[in-house]
Amino acid sequence: DLEINFxxxxxxxxxxxxASLKQVFLNIARNAxxxxxxxxxxxxxxxLLNGRAHVTFQDTGPGIPDENMAALTKPFFTTKPxxxxxGLSISSSIVKMMGGDLSIKSRLGxxxxxxxxxxxxxxxx
Numbered sequence: 001d002l003e004i005n006f007x008x009x010x011x012x013x014x015x016x017x018x019a020s021l022k023q024v025f026l027n028i029a030r031n032a033x034x035x036x037x038x039x040x041x042x043x044x045x046x047x048l049l050n051g052r053a054h055v056t057f058q059d060t061g062p063g064i065p066d067e068n069m070a071a072l073t074k075p076f077f078t079t080k081p082x083x084x085x086x087g088l089s090i091s092s093s094i095v096k097m098m099g100g101d102l103s104i105k106s107r108l109g110x111x112x113x114x115x116x117x118x119x120x121x122x123x124x125x
Contacts, residue, residue: 005045012046012053015090015096024091024102028057028114030086034080035061035112052100053120058113064106072104 031043034058040060047054065073071077075091078085088104095102100118 001039001041002070003043005043007035007045007047009026012048013121014053016094016118019103020094020098024094024116025055025057027072027087027091028116030056032059032112032114034063035059040111048120051120051122052117055116058111060111063108063110064112067098067110069104069106071097073102094110 012075027073029042029044036042036059042060043056043058045056045058047056060115063109066076073088074085076085077089088102092102095118098118100116102116103115105110107113
């Protein structure tokens with residue numbers, strides 16, 4: 001199942017490449033979907049807090065073991081057969097280049113939450 005909640009009245013505008021953000025969002029969504037092998041729910045939400053746009057991906061997958069958490073955004077770390085270990089590393093780098101942060105929280109048996117925080121562009125579009 002997919003649940004989407006855009007909680008802001010106006011679109012959130014950030015500095016950066018739309019193609020790069022698309023790559024980040026698709027990578028995170030794909031990771032969540034692949035983690036939920038037997039089905040589940042992926043919730044994607046946006047919010048505005050303290051001048052930052054937040055995009056949150058929350059899944060009901062199996063969660064990530066604590067011993068893997070520190071390595072998730074390191075290049076070439078993967079637990080997927082045939083995976084390259086570059087998806088989250090590249091995604092994290094893209095977000096950082098845009099002045100943002102990518103954080104990951106997970107609980108075994110409950111799922112994983114990835115939050116992307118980016119500075120909001122305050123000018124006119």
